[in-house]
Amino acid sequence: MKRTADRKVTNSVTKSGNVRIANSFSLPAGISCPGMTKYCDSICYAGKLEKMYPNFMGTVMHNYNLLSGLRGPDMVVLLDAMVADFVRESNKVSAPNIFRIHADGDFFSMEYTAAWIQVMHKYDNVQFWVYTRVPESAIAISLGVRNCAVYFSADKDNVLTALKLWEEFGIKIAMVADTFSEAKALMPIGAKSVRCPENNKSIPLISEQGSACKRCGLCVFERNNVLFSKTKR
Numbered sequence: 001m002k003r004t005a006d007r008k009v010t011n012s013v014t015k016s017g018n019v020r021i022a023n024s025f026s027l028p029a030g031i032s033c034p035g036m037t038k039y040c041d042s043i044c045y046a047g048k049l050e051k052m053y054p055n056f057m058g059t060v061m062h063n064y065n066l067l068s069g070l071r072g073p074d075m076v077v078l079l080d081a082m083v084a085d086f087v088r089e090s091n092k093v094s095a096p097n098i099f100r101i102h103a104d105g106d107f108f109s110m111e112y113t114a115a116w117i118q119v120m121h122k123y124d125n126v127q128f129w130v131y132t133r134v135p136e137s138a139i140a141i142s143l144g145v146r147n148c149a150v151y152f153s154a155d156k157d158n159v160l161t162a163l164k165l166w167e168e169f170g171i172k173i174a175m176v177a178d179t180f181s182e183a184k185a186l187m188p189i190g191a192k193s194v195r196c197p198e199n200n201k202s203i204p205l206i207s208e209q210g211s212a213c214k215r216c217g218l219c220v221f222e223r224n225n226v227l228f229s230k231t232k233r
Helices: 038-043 044-053 054-068 072-092 111-121 135-144 160-169 182-185 212-218
Strands: 024-025 097-106 128-134 148-155 174-176 193-195 225-229
Touching: 024 054, 024 072, 038 174, 054 072, 054 212, 054 225, 072 111, 097 212, 111 135, 111 160, 135 148, 135 160, 160 174, 174 182, 182 193, 182 225
Parallel strands: 024 097, 097 128, 128 148, 148 174, 174 225, 193 225
Antiparallel strands: none
């Protein structure tokens, strides 16, 4: 399995402000996304990156091709080895053990979801976080895993599902729309939410002080519902 080096989420940067440790895992957009909506397909940044960078596309397809033909126990073996490598690299430089699941892609089956849950239980010293558009996966992780912050990724096309998950299970929402105000308007009445600081241009994507997600910690530790804007307005 191959990890991906997402600049926004990395847990360790070099003195020049570049990614030191790859702390995310990705699958290809679309074919691994059973909960894809028309709106998210139209703005998918990950899909655009796949087209722009053939090496990235090769990595996510490699991961998907390995996993999609396996049964749960075999998935666990591959995911376990990958996370173990991440932990060793992080501990070597005293970097925090924070790991982003699916910087690209999603939970393509419940068997795959269960494999991740088993791995997260084993590595209880790692704080995982994930955004998903698969309600069944969001519920399973939210109810069954202590060390994973899970957000249901929502927009105007699946907002009713997001509201149900919020009301029945308390699952936090990552809402995206064309503007922050439109995203806010889609949130449940009375639900507090904040703008993603990087998306809102409050902090840089990456700098010598660290990546945006490491510095912010909002989603990493599930501190609040979060708003995203297509136009950054």
